Amino acid sequence: xxxxxxxxxxxxxxxxxxxxxxxxxxxxxxxxxxxxxxxxxxxxxxxxxxxxxxxxxxxxxxxxxxxxxxxxxxxxxxxxxxxxxxxxxxxxxxxxxxxxxxxxxxxxxxxxxxxxxxxxxxxxxxxxxxxxxxxxxxxxxxxxxxxxxxxxxxxxxxxxxxxxxxxxxxxxxxxxxxxxxxxxxxxxxxxxxxxxxxxxxxxxxxxxxxxxxxxxxxxxxxxxxxxxxxxxxxxxxxxxxxxxxxxxxxxxxxxxxxxxxxxxxxxxxxxxxxxx
Numbered sequence: 001x002x003x004x005x006x007x008x009x010x011x012x013x014x015x016x017x018x019x020x021x022x023x024x025x026x027x028x029x030x031x032x033x034x035x036x037x038x039x040x041x042x043x044x045x046x047x048x049x050x051x052x053x054x055x056x057x058x059x060x061x062x063x064x065x066x067x068x069x070x071x072x073x074x075x076x077x078x079x080x081x082x083x084x085x086x087x088x089x090x091x092x093x094x095x096x097x098x099x100x101x102x103x104x105x106x107x108x109x110x111x112x113x114x115x116x117x118x119x120x121x122x123x124x125x126x127x128x129x130x131x132x133x134x135x136x137x138x139x140x141x142x143x144x145x146x147x148x149x150x151x152x153x154x155x156x157x158x159x160x161x162x163x164x165x166x167x168x169x170x171x172x173x174x175x176x177x178x179x180x181x182x183x184x185x186x187x188x189x190x191x192x193x194x195x196x197x198x199x200x201x202x203x204x205x206x207x208x209x210x211x212x213x214x215x216x217x218x219x220x221x222x223x224x225x226x227x228x229x230x231x232x233x234x235x236x237x238x239x240x241x242x243x244x245x246x247x248x249x250x251x252x253x254x255x256x257x258x259x260x261x262x263x264x265x266x267x268x269x270x271x272x273x274x275x276x
Contacts, residue, residue: 009177100135
């Protein structure tokens with residue numbers, strides 16, 4: 001079978017892609033990553049990635065939200081403009097939002113308030129929620145519990161936590177996003193046995209590029225920049241640890257991702273490309 005993958009977390013607006021964005025997207029599609037969700041982490045970036053997604057119709061979609069790092073800069077006007085973005089075609093999730101008690105770039109109480117405000121907004125929008133969490137799983141879960149029945153779907157993206165955090169999220173019916181962290185022999189091996197605990201209909205894959213280049217890649221780019229074309233490496237590592245083929249993991253994560261973001265399989269090629 002021909003692999004068709006969904007990368008649920010691509011930071012395509014990052015300056016690391018300034019010189020070759022079109023090539024990055026083309027390479028992704030050539031390597032079977034036919035659907036990409038571009039991450040918005042601020043109002044300005046959410047507007048930017050929506051514009052980028054529209055450059056690649058049928059292949060790229062976007063999220064809109066305020067990352068916990070930027071909670072200190074959020075205000076009423078930003079929330080109002082963010083809410084308007086949720087109605088734009090191509091915006092498929094609210095986020096990236098959540099809590100980061102690791103770097104604490106914004107005060108924790110303010111992070112919580114901004115997170116809760118976006119939880120209120122996601123209820124009104126009906127969109128799924130794309131979440132960030134670092135060193136805050138208990139507080140994150142406590143906040144989510146108050147809203148969970150009112151939220152359609154929620155993914156904890158770039159999951160790197162321990163077994164207790166994983167079960168905390170699975171008990172709340174959350175989806176789990178796995179990145180190249182699982183390919184890191186220095187800090188990601190604890191994820192290997194946990195893969196069998198994630199139901200197939202809750203597992204999704206992502207690169208979080210340009211970061212988290214899989215260390216297991218046989219040939220790494222000199223720039224050390226990650227990109228969606230390398231997503232198969234994550235799929236293969238998961239497959240190894242759950243006793244399934246990469247094709248099975250690819251198909252399952254694709255179906256789960258398309259359902260989560262309420263997407264249909266892409267039928268469009270990039271401008272200038274011949275139909276396959």
